[in-house]
Amino acid sequence: MIVTPRLRALVRKEFLQILRDPSALAIAFVLPVFLLFLFGYGVSLDAHHLPVAVVVEQPTQETNEFVAGLSQSTYFQPQVYTQLAAARKALMQHQVQGILWLRSDFTRALWQQRSAPLGILVNGVDANTARLLQGYLQGVWQTWIQQQALRTGQVLRLPVTLQNRIWFNPALRSRNYLVPGLIAVIMTLIGALLTALVVAREWERGTMEALMATPASLLELLLGKLIPYFLLGMGGMALSVLMALVLFAVPLQGSLVLLMLASALFLLVALGMGLLISTVARNQFVAGQIAIIVTFLPAFILSGFIFDIGSMPEPIQILTHLVAARYFVTLLQCLFLAGNVPAVLLTNAGALLLMALLFFGLTWRHSRKRLD
Amino acid sequence: MAARIWALIIKEFLALLKHKASRVVLIGPPFIQLLVFGYAATFDVNQIPYAVFNEDSGSVARTMLGYFEGSPTFHQTALISHESQIAPLLDTQQVLLVLHVAPRFSRDILGHQSGQLQVILDGRNSNTAAIALNDVSALINQFNQDWMRQPGWSISPAIPEIRAWYNPNLISRWFIVPGIVALLTLVVTLLVTGLSVAREREMGTLDQLLVSPLRPLEILMGKALPGFFIGLLEAGLISLLVVVWFHVPFTGSLPALVLGVVLFLWAAIGIGLMISSLASTQQQGLLGVFLFLVPAVILSGFSTPIANMPEPVQWLTFLNPMRYFLVIVRGVFLEGDGVSLLWPQYWPLALLALASMSTAHWRFRTHMG
Numbered sequence: 228m229i230v231t232p233r234l235r236a237l238v239r240k241e242f243l244q245i246l247r248d249p250s251a252l253a254i255a256f257v258l259p260v261f262l263l264f265l266f267g268y269g270v271s272l273d274a275h276h277l278p279v280a281v282v283v284e285q286p287t288q289e290t291n292e293f294v295a296g297l298s299q300s301t302y303f304q305p306q307v308y309t310q311l312a313a314a315r316k317a318l319m320q321h322q323v324q325g326i327l328w329l330r331s332d333f334t335r336a337l338w339q340q341r342s343a344p345l346g347i348l349v350n351g352v353d354a355n356t357a358r359l360l361q362g363y364l365q366g367v368w369q370t371w372i373q374q375q376a377l378r379t380g381q382v383l384r385l386p387v388t389l390q391n392r393i394w395f396n397p398a399l400r401s402r403n404y405l406v407p408g409l410i411a412v413i414m415t416l417i418g419a420l421l422t423a424l425v426v427a428r429e430w431e432r433g434t435m436e437a438l439m440a441t442p443a444s445l446l447e448l449l450l451g452k453l454i455p456y457f458l459l460g461m462g463g464m465a466l467s468v469l470m471a472l473v474l475f476a477v478p479l480q481g482s483l484v485l486l487m488l489a490s491a492l493f494l495l496v497a498l499g500m501g502l503l504i505s506t507v508a509r510n511q512f513v514a515g516q517i518a519i520i521v522t523f524l525p526a527f528i529l530s531g532f533i534f535d536i537g538s539m540p541e542p543i544q545i546l547t548h549l550v551a552a553r554y555f556v557t558l559l560q561c562l563f564l565a566g567n568v569p570a571v572l573l574t575n576a577g578a579l580l581l582m583a584l585l586f587f588g589l590t591w592r593h594s595r596k597r598l599d
Numbered sequence: 600m601a602a603r604i605w606a607l608i609i610k611e612f613l614a615l616l617k618h619k620a621s622r623v624v625l626i627g628p629p630f631i632q633l634l635v636f637g638y639a640a641t642f643d644v645n646q647i648p649y650a651v652f653n654e655d656s657g658s659v660a661r662t663m664l665g666y667f668e669g670s671p672t673f674h675q676t677a678l679i680s681h682e683s684q685i686a687p688l689l690d691t692q693q694v695l696l697v698l699h700v701a702p703r704f705s706r707d708i709l710g711h712q713s714g715q716l717q718v719i720l721d722g723r724n725s726n727t728a729a730i731a732l733n734d735v736s737a738l739i740n741q742f743n744q745d746w747m748r749q750p751g752w753s754i755s756p757a758i759p760e761i762r763a764w765y766n767p768n769l770i771s772r773w774f775i776v777p778g779i780v781a782l783l784t785l786v787v788t789l790l791v792t793g794l795s796v797a798r799e800r801e802m803g804t805l806d807q808l809l810v811s812p813l814r815p816l817e818i819l820m821g822k823a824l825p826g827f828f829i830g831l832l833e834a835g836l837i838s839l840l841v842v843v844w845f846h847v848p849f850t851g852s853l854p855a856l857v858l859g860v861v862l863f864l865w866a867a868i869g870i871g872l873m874i875s876s877l878a879s880t881q882q883q884g885l886l887g888v889f890l891f892l893v894p895a896v897i898l899s900g901f902s903t904p905i906a907n908m909p910e911p912v913q914w915l916t917f918l919n920p921m922r923y924f925l926v927i928v929r930g931v932f933l934e935g936d937g938v939s940l941l942w943p944q945y946w947p948l949a950l951l952a953l954a955s956m957s958t959a960h961w962r963f964r965t966h967m968g
Contacts, residue, residue: 250886262893265915269898271907272726318764319934336757344757351763352933354771355642355726356904361761362733372756383756386708386746387663387716387739391732394689396722404724420889428882513618515885516790520628523893524786528636533902535644535727537695543639564723568690 233443237451245455254420255459259467262413263406267475270409270533272401274359276304280314280323283307284331289375293329296371302363318350325349325360337372338381395480395564406475407559408532410467411493411552415526417463418497419518421456422505431510445594449587453498460494461487471563481562485572489562492579493555497522499586500551506594526552554578603813607821615791615825625791625829629783633837636779637845640902642771644730650677650694652685657705659714659746666738667698673734689721695731696720711751765933776845777928778901781921784834784860785867785895789888792826792871797884815963822875823868823956830864841932851931855938859927862948866920869955876962895919900926923948 245251281297283290297305306323308314314326328346330336336344347364349357376383396403429435438448468486471477479486501518508514528534529543530552536544547553554575561571616622649667653660667673676694679685688694699717707714718735722728744758766773799805808818838856842849874887898905898912899921905913916922923944930936930944938945 250883254886258890265894265912266897269908269912270903272903274904274907277906320940338756345759347759347761349761349763351766351769352774352929353904354766354769354774355730357763357766358642358730358733358769361763362729362736365733365736365759365761368759369756376756384711384713384752385743386659386714386752387743388713389736389739390715390717392717392719393722393728394719396725396728399722399725399729401725416889416893420886515794515881515888519786519790519885519889519892520632523889524632524636524782527896527902528640534640534642535724537646537648538641538644538727539639543635546635547639560723565690570691 231447234447234450237443237447238454241451241455245459251421251459254417255463256466259413259417259463260470263409263467263470266409267402267406267470270405272355272405274356275301277302277325277360278304278306278323280317280326281305281307282311282314282326282328283309284329285333287334289334289337290329293371297367300367318348324356325364327364337375402475403477403564404560405533406471406477407563408530408556410471411530411555411559412526412532413467414460414464414493415497415522415552418460418494419501419504419522421460422452422498422501445591449502449590449594452502456498457494460498461491464490464494477563479563480566482567485567486562489555489558489576492576492583493551495583496551496579496586499583499590503586503590503593506590525550529553530556532556551579551582600817604817604820604824607813607817608824611795611821611825625787629787629833629837632783633779633840637772637776640775640779642726644727644734645672646674647672647696647731647734648674648676648694650679650688650697651675652679652682652697652699654702655700655704657709659705659708660700663716663742664698666742670738685719689719692721695727696735708746772845773847773933774929776841776847777932778925780834780837780841780928781863781924782896782901783837784830784863785921786892787833788826788830788864788867789871789892791829792822792868793874793888794881794884795822796872796875797878797881801880816960819872819960819963822872826868826871827864830867831860834860834864847932849932850935852937855936855941856928856931858938858945859924859931859941862945862952863920863924865952866948866955869952869959870920872959873955873962876959895921917947918951920948920951
């Protein structure tokens with residue numbers, strides 16, 4: 228790259244401007260740490276200590292044992308009721324998430340195939356938690372009934388038994404895949420915020436005209452904006468990765484070098500998008516609104532960070548290819564949890580490279596050195 | 600006083616809607632976002648791609664695998680013949696799970712012994728993995744129940760009867776889409792109010808307002824009411840689309856929803872004006888909006904339950920108006936709630952609205968010019 232004295236001077240000017248108004252420094256370093264700290268702890272899909280009502284219509288030794296087994300699990304916080312009506316009321320008032328109804332014939336009906344001595348009722352509004360709760364409750368039931376069979380000397384043999392081997396995240400900790408995804412969401416924000424306003428600000432304050440009157444070329448002007456913010460962004464990125472590894476104990480299976488390379492590539496895309504927005508908008512109000520609309524929400528919802536892309540309808544899946552965060556989320560989840568898988572890394576890095584080129588190309592086209 | 604505020608409201612609307620760009624930004628994106636996010640934001644797992652590694656040539660294995668082929672939840676994408684083929688498929692996420700049937704499987708079951716089915720699962724997305732595992736267990740339970748009707752199988756345990764209230768088929772769209780009403784209303788209201796004062800300050804027109812006979816409270820109302828009307832209109836239209844387009848049932852009372860929207864809007868406007876009165880430039884205003892919006896969305900219960908968060912973070916969510924409004928929209932849409940059940944949500948919202956509006960007003964009175 229052509230490192231001219233002019234470029235050096237422009238970078239210096241930008242750095243001085245950053246130091247004078249420390250908000251850019253705050254965006255680059257304080258914001259990612261703060262957000263990752265908050266979200267890393269706050270965003271979790273692991274349901275623990277779910278309050279459930281247990282309705283015991285006729286206490287027997289079996290029901291006592293069952294409730295005791297339930298209390299031992301960290302998934303539940305059982306509250307015992309004697310009547311279904313009271314439990315239903317608790318469900319309606321959101322005091323419990325579900326009801327386990329041990330009917331009066333619980334003990335007698337345990338070994339009759341078509342009977343249902345146990346009723347499970349969950350609040351289905353939060354469908355995901357409800358599904359997990361159902362799964363946990365069924366798991367508890369199956370374990371308990373097997374123990375019960377063993378204890379009473381009955382031979383309980385099921386035709387098919389399942390043996391699970393869970394790869395990459397054996398404990399199924401949701402934090403392990405959410406924290407890498409959060410880094411992508413947060414860095415999308417940081418990148419766009421850092422650059423979305425800088426060019427628009429120069430236009431609005433009229434200093435763009437002053438810059439254009441200098442002999443600096445268009446390339447030098449753009450690089451002069453890009454280099455300082457890129458360095459700031461990489462600093463923030465490094466802090467985020469460090470937090471993920473140390474604070475949230477996410478295992479890093481892949482190589483750190485590849486992780487930093489992928490991050491640099493993504494940061495280029497995010498900064499390029501910000502530059503493009505602010506070049507096209509030339510107005511801080513519109514630039515800011517576009518930045519909010521096209522960065523945060525798509526990165527949050529369409530990147531696969533929390534909602535699985537494979538479960539979205541086909542047209543939406545196609546649309547997600549336009550969201551840069553999507554590729555970075557895949558790269559991060561792969562590098563952190565699965566390791567260096569060349570097929571995944573190359574295709575996603577390639578997509579990011581294409582997007583970076585596209586954004587810089589468009590910015591180049593739109594930023595003529597002239598006044599309208 | 601009313602006439603003066605009215606004039607200010609007209610001026611604000613003109614300022615907001617004068618530019619084509621800001622008109623488009625206010626009206627277009629919320630509806631596009633509703634449609635896109637409404638379909639995208641789902642925790643439901645369907646068409647789970649799986650591979651079969653069948654080392655058994657027996658009929659029982661074929662019957663059992665038929666359960667998976669017949670299920671709409673699963674979609675077989677690969678048939679493999681060697682163990683070494685498993686890793687590449689899972690690594691590259693071509694399949695979510697591999698069903699491995701051992702060579703003795705059919706023989707064991709025909710001899711009334713247990714046969715083992717090994718499931719190898721990509722656990723990267725722990726939520727999807729847990730759901731997929733539940734679905735596999737459910738199918739195997741079904742198979743076991745059916746198979747054990749044949750003679751020779753001694754006893755079999757009873758199966759629990761499972762039902763879900765309010766959302767019997769556990770469609771996560773019913774949970775997420777009403778939440779989008781809250782999300783988009785918050786975004787639009789904050790954008791309209793959060794930059795409004797900072798813009799005047801940066802352009803120097805705030806001084807003109809201050810030398811006019813308008814009192815600070817009147818200026819504040821003139822800034823707040825356009826945001827209120829735009830927010831109300833958007834919330835109404837989006838709620839309508841949620842029912843008409845996404846077919847989410849509306850089982851509760853309309854007044855309960857309207858009361859919730861009004862309180863939520865005032866809380867959001869109060870926060871927007873507070874940010875705006877603290878910011879001296881639009882850039883700072885925008886940063887403020889971002890800094891409030893992002894945590895407000897992520898820590899609201901919109902996508903992940905508040906109950907899963909650690910205690911201190913849960914306390915923090917009490918300051919988040921979206922938290923209360925989400926309970927209201929979901930309650931009214933799905934649980935048939937009326938006004939009386941929702942008081943625990945209304946009063947904190949009203950309190951937040953009052954606190955943020957008074958702070959904004961106080962900032963206006965003391966720090967003008």
